[in-house]
Amino acid sequence: MRKIIHIDMDCFFAAVEMREDPRLCQLPLAIGGAADRRGVIATCNYVARRFGVRSAMATAHALRLCPDLRLLPGRMALYKQVSRQLHGIFARYSASIEPLSLDEAYLDVSDSPLCGGSATLIAQAIRRDIARELHLTASAGVAPNKFLAKIASEQNKPDGLFVIAPGEVAAFAAQLPLAKIPGIGQKSAERLAAAGLYLGKDVLAWPKAQLLQQFGRTGQMLWQRAQGLDDRPVETERARKSVGVEHTYPADLMEETAALACLPALLQELHGRLQRHCAPERICRQGIKLKFADFQQTTVERSVQGWEPALFARLLQQAWLRGLGRGVRLVGVSVGLPDEQAERQLDLPF
CATH class of the missing domain: 1.10.150.20 (5' to 3' exonuclease, C-terminal subdomain)
Incomplete structure (x- = not known):
């Protein structure tokens, strides 16, 4: 029986900004892009959420819901610094950590002797350390598997803890x-x-x-x-499966030719990122993503054997037809990376 903890910081980017400037604590606050540049909200504090503001919402819409919203562009270098401190705290309690983002991770404490082997007490200790050292709050879920631990961490947000004991799994999952x-x-x-x-x-x-x-x-x-089952282990090393680049444009692209004209710059950036992960001739999939003016999106992908720049244009044309005349606000390009572990297994001698 595993003992899994899911730690999720509360409105992380906004919380860091409020820590740095306590005057922001009572204001509706969001981190995101400017409305006149088709920006999107990355996160917001709980004051802003009372107005209906949410992550991934268009900034323009957020400002209509909350005209007094204080919008900050964000300081990624600072958030990454705090994240390193956060993951340093995690490492005191487990060597089996699966980071999900800067502010979220699974910890497997099944074999930990700390806190008498109690996952609940370990989660409480982690939250205390975060509050004392980082002056931030975190919510935690404790359960026998990753799926339930993640669900549990949402139950008592913000600054809460929720435990699903093995004997409670079936009843919890049923409801x-x-x-x-x-x-x-x-x-x-x-x-x-x-x-x-x-x-x-x-x-x-x-x-x-x-x-x-x-x-x-x-x-x-x-x-x-529905039975509360999830046999996925906590993965301390997660192989990157894809590399992508996308861009939101200041005005909707109303013609297919305008979208096609965006491809060269996107592909140049994608090619640069790709070279940091694998040789272009080894990619196994290429894809195009379009987000339409109504925020609906579509993706078209094809399997390949190496980098085929011309294929992106054909995929974009297919995706464009799905828009049925709608403008396009975002264009994305992506490639799939080879499964190196599977390749190594294929190379093993009989």
Whole structure:
């Protein structure tokens, strides 16, 4: 039985800014791009959230919801510095750490002798250290697996702790709204609701074969999560699977030719980033991403055997047709990297 802790800092970027300038604490605050440059909110404090402001929201929309919103551009160097201190605290309690972002990580403390072997007490100690040393707050979830630990860390935000003991897993998962399961977005949740599936117990009432037939891989995942199952280990080394570049434009691109004209600059930047990770001739996939004026987006990908610059234009043309005349606010290009572990296994002698 694993003991997994999921630590998630509370509104991290905004919290760091409030720590640096306490005068911001009582103001609605957001970190993000300027409205006149098609900016997006990266994060916001809880004062701003009371107005309906959320991460990934267009800055212009956030300002309509909260005209007094204090918008800061962000200081990534400072956030990375604080993140290094944060991960230093994690390392005191476990060598098995899977970072998810600057401010979020899984820790496997299954074999830890600290705090009498109690994952709950370890999580409390980590949160105390963060508060004392960094003057920031973190929320934590403790559970027998990663899926439940992540769900648990959201239960008592901000500055909270929630524990799901092994004996509570089945009951908790049965009452869990499916929309809260990572990987279930709004569209998927609507599709599930149309089929009468809202909670974990609704999934378990279906025959597994019917779930797989109607929902494919999502059905398989739901069958496991509805029982509170997740056998994924905490991965201390995560191989990069892709490299991408995207850009949001000041005005919607209304013509396909305008979008195609954006490709050379994007591909030049992508090629530069790619060379830091693998040789261009070794890439295995190329893709185009378009985000339309209504914030809907589409992606077109193709498997390749090496860098094919001309393919991006053909993929963009296919993606453009899906817009049905809508303007495009964002264009992204990406490549898939080879699975080096699988390649090493193929190279092993019999």
